[in-house]
Amino acid sequence: MTVHLLFFASVREQLGVAREELPLPPGVGTMGELRAFLRQRGPAWQAALAEGRILRTAVNQSMATTATRIADGDEIAFFPPVTGG
């Protein structure tokens, strides 16, 4: 399955990537599993998506949790807590 990843604000800057199409290996079926998988891509990924860091995630533009299931073609976003207004 392939997903469309989006990164915003400080997460985007740390990774140096705003968007990416990424094929996922079998066994990556939830947001928690995806985050763990992405951390293995290198030091920048390990830091930006570190286990203790409070991040928000969205699947198809709805807020997600670590248990949210992901499917082929999903739009998946990682971003820090929001600071608008």
Add this chain to the structure above:
Amino acid sequence: MKIAIQREPFEVDAELDSLSRGNASIGALAAFVGLVRDSSEGASVGRMTLEHYPGMTEKSIGAIVEQARGRWQVIDCTVIHRIGELEPTDRIVLVAVASAHRHDAFAACEFIMDYLKTRAPFWKKERTLEGARWVEARSSDDEAAERWGEFAKPERRG
């Protein structure tokens, strides 16, 4: 209902006028305008950049407005949020609610603003004398949203 995410400035008078014009059932208009301050966390702020998540931001504000309509009697409302480069004294956000009576207008306006601050995907990056920095989310904003009750439980962290 009007929801706009825009780079351009907005005119408060014109927005309030178009919200209430020609509707004699409206007895109250409550509006909140957020401005860029020249200081933050003790540091002097020059300019700031507002980033958003195109699509999800509009959708989440729409959902917040729908929740407000479910709780209070709201005849119409306008939410405008600016993005891009802003400087101190610029207006960032307008939330205006039209209702028959003031209680509904005040409460819905404050609710929409509290939820927008904690739910709508916007991020501020400030430029201070020490350099540029992303603004950190504040727990006082979460508490402000949580006091509205069960709808406001924080999202589980993903």
